[in-house]
Amino acid sequence: MSERKMVHKITHVTVRDVRFPTSLEQHGSDAMHTDPDYSTAYVVVHTDSGLQGFGFTFTLGKGTEIVVCAVRALAGLVVGKSLQEIVSDFRGFYRLLSSDGQMRWLGPEKGVIHLATAAVLNAVWDLWARAEGKPLWKLLVDMDPKQIVSCVDFRYITDALTEEEALDILVKAQEEDQMLKEGYPAYTTSCAWIGYSDEQLKQLCTDALKSGWTKFKVKVGADLEDDTRRCRLIRQMIGPDKTLMIDANQRWDVSEAIGWVSSLAEFKPLWIEEPTCPDDILGHAAISKVRGKFGFPADSCVEDLFFHFIVVILHPFVVMLLPVCPHAGGVGLCELVQHLILFDYICVSGSLSNRMCEYVDHLHEHFTSPVVIHDAHYMPPKDPGYSCEMLESSVKKHQYPEGDVWKWACVKFEINHGEHGDKKACLHLTHLYFERLDVVDVDVSVSQSVNEVARLTELKKKKVR
Amino acid sequence: MSERKMVHKITHVTVRDVRFPTSLEQHGSDAMHTDPDYSTAYVVVHTDSGLQGFGFTFTLGKGTEIVVCAVRALAGLVVGKSLQEIVSDFRGFYRLLSSDGQMRWLGPEKGVIHLATAAVLNAVWDLWARAEGKPLWKLLVDMDPKQIVSCVDFRYITDALTEEEALDILVKAQEEDQMLKEGYPAYTTSCAWIGYSDEQLKQLCTDALKSGWTKFKVKVGADLEDDTRRCRLIRQMIGPDKTLMIDANQRWDVSEAIGWVSSLAEFKPLWIEEPTCPDDILGHAAISKVRGKFGFPADSCVEDLFFHFIVVILHPFVVMLLPVCPHAGGVGLCELVQHLILFDYICVSGSLSNRMCEYVDHLHEHFTSPVVIHDAHYMPPKDPGYSCEMLESSVKKHQYPEGDVWKWACVKFEINHGEHGDKKACLHLTHLYFERLDVVDVDVSVSQSVNEVARLTELKKKKVR
Numbered sequence: 001m002s003e004r005k006m007v008h009k010i011t012h013v014t015v016r017d018v019r020f021p022t023s024l025e026q027h028g029s030d031a032m033h034t035d036p037d038y039s040t041a042y043v044v045v046h047t048d049s050g051l052q053g054f055g056f057t058f059t060l061g062k063g064t065e066i067v068v069c070a071v072r073a074l075a076g077l078v079v080g081k082s083l084q085e086i087v088s089d090f091r092g093f094y095r096l097l098s099s100d101g102q103m104r105w106l107g108p109e110k111g112v113i114h115l116a117t118a119a120v121l122n123a124v125w126d127l128w129a130r131a132e133g134k135p136l137w138k139l140l141v142d143m144d145p146k147q148i149v150s151c152v153d154f155r156y157i158t159d160a161l162t163e164e165e166a167l168d169i170l171v172k173a174q175e176e177d178q179m180l181k182e183g184y185p186a187y188t189t190s191c192a193w194i195g196y197s198d199e200q201l202k203q204l205c206t207d208a209l210k211s212g213w214t215k216f217k218v219k220v221g222a223d224l225e226d227d228t229r230r231c232r233l234i235r236q237m238i239g240p241d242k243t244l245m246i247d248a249n250q251r252w253d254v255s256e257a258i259g260w261v262s263s264l265a266e267f268k269p270l271w272i273e274e275p276t277c278p279d280d281i282l283g284h285a286a287i288s289k290v291r292g293k294f295g296f297p298a299d300s301c302v303e304d305l306f307f308h309f310i311v312v313i314l315h316p317f318v319v320m321l322l323p324v325c326p327h328a329g330g331v332g333l334c335e336l337v338q339h340l341i342l343f344d345y346i347c348v349s350g351s352l353s354n355r356m357c358e359y360v361d362h363l364h365e366h367f368t369s370p371v372v373i374h375d376a377h378y379m380p381p382k383d384p385g386y387s388c389e390m391l392e393s394s395v396k397k398h399q400y401p402e403g404d405v406w407k408w409a410c411v412k413f414e415i416n417h418g419e420h421g422d423k424k425a426c427l428h429l430t431h432l433y434f435e436r437l438d439v440v441d442v443d444v445s446v447s448q449s450v451n452e453v454a455r456l457t458e459l460k461k462k463k464v465r
Numbered sequence: 466m467s468e469r470k471m472v473h474k475i476t477h478v479t480v481r482d483v484r485f486p487t488s489l490e491q492h493g494s495d496a497m498h499t500d501p502d503y504s505t506a507y508v509v510v511h512t513d514s515g516l517q518g519f520g521f522t523f524t525l526g527k528g529t530e531i532v533v534c535a536v537r538a539l540a541g542l543v544v545g546k547s548l549q550e551i552v553s554d555f556r557g558f559y560r561l562l563s564s565d566g567q568m569r570w571l572g573p574e575k576g577v578i579h580l581a582t583a584a585v586l587n588a589v590w591d592l593w594a595r596a597e598g599k600p601l602w603k604l605l606v607d608m609d610p611k612q613i614v615s616c617v618d619f620r621y622i623t624d625a626l627t628e629e630e631a632l633d634i635l636v637k638a639q640e641e642d643q644m645l646k647e648g649y650p651a652y653t654t655s656c657a658w659i660g661y662s663d664e665q666l667k668q669l670c671t672d673a674l675k676s677g678w679t680k681f682k683v684k685v686g687a688d689l690e691d692d693t694r695r696c697r698l699i700r701q702m703i704g705p706d707k708t709l710m711i712d713a714n715q716r717w718d719v720s721e722a723i724g725w726v727s728s729l730a731e732f733k734p735l736w737i738e739e740p741t742c743p744d745d746i747l748g749h750a751a752i753s754k755v756r757g758k759f760g761f762p763a764d765s766c767v768e769d770l771f772f773h774f775i776v777v778i779l780h781p782f783v784v785m786l787l788p789v790c791p792h793a794g795g796v797g798l799c800e801l802v803q804h805l806i807l808f809d810y811i812c813v814s815g816s817l818s819n820r821m822c823e824y825v826d827h828l829h830e831h832f833t834s835p836v837v838i839h840d841a842h843y844m845p846p847k848d849p850g851y852s853c854e855m856l857e858s859s860v861k862k863h864q865y866p867e868g869d870v871w872k873w874a875c876v877k878f879e880i881n882h883g884e885h886g887d888k889k890a891c892l893h894l895t896h897l898y899f900e901r902l903d904v905v906d907v908d909v910s911v912s913q914s915v916n917e918v919a920r921l922t923e924l925k926k927k928k929v930r
Contacts, residue, residue, distance in 0.1 A: 034566045062538065062567035066577060069534040073527065101499045102527035111576030112531060156742040159719035159751065254624035277621040281746060286624065 008047040008083035008131060013075035013120070016042045017064045018056075018390070019400040020331065020363055026195025027362050028060075028329070031221030031251040034195065037061030038331045038363060041068050041116065042395060045123040047083065053127025054389040057119035058330040064400065070116035073103065078120060083127055090151035097121070098153070122336065126386035136386040137342035145170040145347075173350025176380075183377030184341045185352060186359040187215030187243065189329055192234060194219040201230065205237045212375040214242045215356060217273075221248035224263060231267040240268075247273035254283040258290045329360030334371045335387035338378045366394035473512040473548035473596060478540035478585070481507045482529045483521075483855070484865040485796065485828055491660030492827050493525075493794070496686030496716040499660065502526030503796045503828060506533050506581065507860060510588040512548065518592025519854040522584035523795040529865065535581035538568065543585060548592055555616035562586065563618070587801065591851035601851040602807035610635040610812075638815025641845075648842030649806045650817060651824040652680030652710065654794055657699060659684040666695065670702045677840040679707045680821060682738075686713035689725060696732040705733075712738035719748040723755045794825030799836045800852035803843045831859035 019039035022028050028036045040056040041064055047053075059067055077096055086093045097117050098108040107113030129136040140148065149166050191204040208216070218234055220227040227246075235244060246269045252260060257275035264272075276283045326341060328334040341357050349355070357378060364370035367390055369383040381387050397403050484504040487493050493501045504526050510518040524532055542561055551558045562582050563573040572578030594601040605613065614631050656669040673681070683699055685692040692711075700709060711734045717725060722740035729737075741748045791806060793799040806822045814820065822843060829835035832855055834848040846852050862869050 032564070032566070032569065036567060036570075060567040060570040062565065063535070063571045063578070066531060066535045066538055066571060070528070070531045070577070073531055099497070100527065101497070102501060102525040104497065105501075105525040106528045106531060106580065107576050111572050111578055112535070113528070113576055115571065154718075156718060156745060156748070158721075159748060253619075253621060256623075279744075280621060283621075283624060 006049075006084065006131075008049045008051055008127065010045055010079055010081055010083070011048050012046050013071070013078055013123075014044045014046070015068050015071040015075070015119070016395060017068045017400045018042045018331075018395050018398045018403075019061055019064060019406065020366075020398055021405060022362065023061070026193055028360075029193045029195035030219040030247065030249040031194055032249040033060055039064045039400070040331050040390075041071055041119050042390060043071055043119045043123045045078070045120075045127055047127070051127065051130060053123040053125075053130065054385070055119050055121070055123025055126055056332060056388060056390075057115040057122070058333055059115065066112050067115050067119070070106075070112050071119055074116055074120050078124075083124075083131055086124060087128055091153050093124070094121070094151075094153050095155075122386060122388055126388045130385045133384050135339065135381045135383060137339040137346075137380065140339070140343045141176065141346050148347075170347060173348060174346050176346055179342055179345060179380050183374055183379040184338070184345060185215075185356045186373065186376055186378050187217060187245065187325075187356050188213045188359050188361070188376070189217040189219075189247075190359075190361040191216055192218040192230065194222060198230070198233060201233060202237065205234060209238065214238075214376060215245070215270075216243065217245040217247055217358070218269075219249065220246045220264065221251035221260070224260060227260075227264060231264055231269075235267045243270050244268065245270050245273065248275050250274045250277060252276050254280070254286055257283075257287050261287065262290065325355060326357050328358040329362070331363050332367060332388065332390070334359055334364070334378075335367055335369070335381075338371055338381060339386060341378065342380055366390050366398075471514075471549065471596075473514045473516055473592065475510055475544055475546055475548070476513050477511050478536070478543055478588075479509045479511070480533050480536040480540070480584070481860060482533045482865045483507045483796075483860050483863045483868075484526055484529060484871065485831075485863055486870060487827065488526070491658055493825075494658045494660035495684040495712065495714040496659055497714040498525055504529045504865070505796050505855075506536055506584050507855060508536055508584045508588045510543070510585075510592055512592070516592065516595060518588040518590075518595065519850070520584050520586070520588025520591055521797060521853055521855075522580040522587070523798055524580065531577050532580050532584070535571075535577050536584055539581055539585050543589075548589075548596055551589060552593055556618050558589075559586070559616075559618050560620075587851060587853055591853045595850045598849050600804065600846045600848060602804040602811075602845065605804070605808045606641065606811050613812075635812060637811070638813060639811050641811055644807055644810060644845050648839055648844040649803070649810060650680075650821045651838065651841055651843050652682060652708065652790075652821050653678045653824050653826070653841070654682040654684075654712075655824075655826040656681055657683040657695065659687060663695070663698060666698065667702065670699060674703065679703075679841060680710070680735075681707065682710040682712055682823070683734075684714065685711045685729065686716035686725070689728060692725075692729060696729055696734075700732045708735050709733065710735050710738065713740050715739045715742060717741050719745070719751055722748075722752050726752065727755065790820060791822050793823040794827070796828050797832060797853065797855070799824055799829070799843075800832055800834070800846075803836055803846060804851060806843065807845055831855050831863075 017039070018041075019037050022038045023035040028038055037060065039059045039061050041059065043055045045053040045055070057067060074097055077100065081093075097120065098104065100108075103113065107117070125136055129139045132139050134142070145167055148170060149163055152163075152166070154161070154163055154166075188208055191208055192201050196204070205216070216234060216238060218227075218231055220231070231244070231246065238244065244267060246264060246267075248257070248260070252275055254276055257272075261272050261275065272287070275287050324344070326337045328337040337357060341355075345352065345355075359371075359373060359376075359378070361373075367387065369381060369385070369387045369389065371387070372379040372381070395403075398405050400406050482504070483506075484502050487503045488500040491500075493503055502525065504524045505521040506524065506529055508520045510520070512518075522532060539562055542565065546558075562585065563569065565573075568578065572582070590601055594604045597604050599607070610632055613635060614628055617628075617631070619626070619628055619631075653673055656673055657666050661669070670681070681699060681703060683692075683696055685696070696709070696711065703709065709732060711729060711732075713722070713725070717740055719741055722737075726737050726740065737752070740752050789809070791802045793802040802822060806820075810817065810820075824836075824838060824841075824843070826838075832852065834846060834850070834852045834854065836852070837844040837846070860868075863871070865871050
């Protein structure tokens with residue numbers, strides 16, 4: 001029995017569409033994604049030993065069902081395998097998922113299939129770390145470098161990095177002590193989403209400064225006048241010595257980016273993130289040249305190209321080539337990325353020079369082991385796994401479309417508007433109704449009429465029956 | 466009534482998963498896709514006037530249901546719009562599909578979402594051409610250049626090509642007469658799929674030479690010895706003056722590609738297609754350098770980067786930058802691409818120099834207006850539309866998993882093997898059973914036993930009841 005437990009044969013894979021109505025309050029809004037409902041395709045890998053692995057991939061709401069569908073298609077490749085079998089040839093397992101002769105046409109390292117593959121792989125890494133009773137970063141730090149290298153598929157990258165070169169780089173670069181004591185430096189994106197008012201921005205910035213934050217990212221790109229005002233405001237708030245970054249989320253053409261960035265240069269941003277199409281390497285080079293003139297580093301955009309490698313799939317060797325400041329935020333990306341930055345510091349770079357990790361202060365309350373930030377630093381997680389597990393109550397409530405948050409949104413939506421109403425106002429009300437039940441009776445201004453609240457209350461009672 | 470007809474309001478969009486069991490006979494097999502079942506997500510756009518638009522996107526079997534799911538997600542953006550409304554701002558319509566604030570996270574021009582968007586756009590172009598009573602190429606050729614330009618989204622490409630520059634290039638380059646008389650030159654990929662035997666290759670090559678083919682593409686990349694033998698064989702068959710191309714379908718690392726290509730240089734291929742990861746621009750440049758030494762053109766790989774633009778989404782201006790030899794094949798890609806090469810010749814390039822279009826001789830019989838090849842040339846299609854419509858009987862029979870071809874495959878599969886049997890053999894039998902009913906009784910060698918055929922026959926009778 002105990003030996004059987006060690007094998008952890010995967011019996012089935014479940015996947016759920018979980019969405020948080022963040023668009024209601026413009027959390028996460030930027031120049032390209034004005035109304036995101038932060039969401040996940042949430043995967044649980046079940047084994048015959050009872051041990052479970054949790055994983056997810058981050059989405060913006062609509063279309064999450066497509067990723068769910070893709071996870072189901074991949075699940076067939078996973079069920080029946082044991083954890084033991086997988087970890088004894090992780091590279092082969094990665095290839096199995098990413099190189100299926102029929103399915104690779106749809107990806108394999110692009111868009112929906114990429115996201116679905118990541119969700120499954122994250123769940124398997126979580127399972128592995130739990131089986132070993134360690135947080136993922138510690139599993140990696142304690143692992144024989146040869147085994148780490150054996151997990152990585154080097155197809156297409158051997159001209160940049162061979163297996164042997166990777167092995168040479170992969171040494172114990174630092175002890176863990178400093179991380180355990182001080183944590184890994186972070187910057188915050190929570191203060192300046194594009195949909196926030198100036199008042200909100202000021203308040204959040206004041207709070208952040210009090211909590212010890214020294215590096216701030218501002219979303220820009222939709223309107224230059226607006227961006228200028230907001231960058232000026234935040235630079236005034238934080239003073240000349242603290243760090244400001246700007247992020248256009250792919251909004252611009254190359255020439256547009258050059259003009260815009262020149263205009264915002266007076267606010268001394270450290271970098272301009274995703275100025276144009278992330279695939280346009282020559283375009284990034286052209287923008288970098290101009291940025292060079294204004295004194296911001298010319299290579300900072302390159303960071304974005306590694307986003308998917310770092311955050312979504314554990315492909316750690318890419319971090320060896322350049323200092324990387326990983327993205328995070330969304331739902332649970334901070335929970336994931338903290339393991340990778342620790343691994344980078346302890347086993348690869350051994351340096352904090354030019355390194356920091358994004359932090360966004362949303363939705364952590366839905367996780368069983370939420371990220372811990374202390375004095376603007378990520379503190380190393382201690383629970384076994386990849387910090388991917390969500391509270392079952394949160395998953396149930398936010399499951400789309402049958403969870404309470406969304407079911408009631410739909411009921412309300414239909415009552416008010418048939419098929420063509422103001423979905424956002426309706427969601428807003430529903431959100432208030434469920435999240436802050438006590439304020440609904442007073443805050444009727446958000447609804448069209450008191451009657452509607454009364455009707456909704458009745459319907460809810462009926463439902464609870 | 467007649468005025469209402471002109472508007473063509475879209476009432477609903479249907480999408481079906483249609484798969485052809487091509488893996489049975491190794492049609493379409495290459496170094497990365499060893500067992501493809503050529504498939505489509507097949508879209509019909511229905512309007513209140515009764516006019517329908519047909520479109521599809523090409524897939525390799527497994528996972529087509531994910532694209533179907535994505536088309537359903539996009540359909541919500543299309544239903545309720547009229548054709549008139551769409552064509553009066555086609556650029557806006559493209560942006561609507563590709564820049565949805567929540568869904569673009571999953572793409573927007575990548576993988577599943579890209580494929581789904583293409584299927585919907587193809588159906589709308591088909592609808593437009595049918596409404597005008599013209600084949601698509603003729604609709605484009607007759608269109609005011611300003612209107613053509615207004616259909617294209619220039620986001621991210623203005624540093625390479627502005628709207629004004631596009632307009633300057635877009636002139637009547639040639640009359641239609643030559644195309645109508647002689648057609649557009651093609652090359653064939655039908656002779657040398659990687660899974661074909663040498664005998665089969667010889668026979669197909671002999672037949673192709675008799676039919677006037679002068680340019681041949683060979684799939685390579687899995688095994689160098691094998692490739693050498695097959696390239697030698699085909700070069701012997703076609704002689705030194707005819708054209709040979711090789712295609713590795715992304716199989717190699719950069720250094721592997723350089724070695725392999727050097728070895729196959731003696732057979733004087735015109736180009737090496739997809740030698741490595743299509744995103745690796747520097748890798749392609751490195752491979753091109755070596756190829757230069759052996760005398761094949763250094764820019765031929767670049768062709769692949771445009772594949773999706775040309776074949777899947779009508780983004781015609783990219784063809785202005787370099788001569789393009791578009792891919793085709795699969796299911797219906799030849800039907801689509803013939804419209805684009807005609808448009809290129811008549812309105813853009815006016816030249817056949819270094820230009821030819823791929824042709825593959827499979828599955829055309831399932832289309833209502835199949836492609837016409839005469840003396841190794843594509844002859845201009847005359848029926849209204851984008852040649853996307855499939856025979857309803859073919860769609861029904863091949864719909865997955867409920868179509869006869871697949872339903873019977875499943876029945877047979879379960880009878881023989883429970884969940885773990887030889888799916889391919891089973892499909893083979895089913896295929897024979899339905900496609901060539903008369904030979905089944907004699908060709909029992911493909912089944913495990915006569916009894917099984919008898920049982921299947923009984924089951925079929927029951928089904929027909």
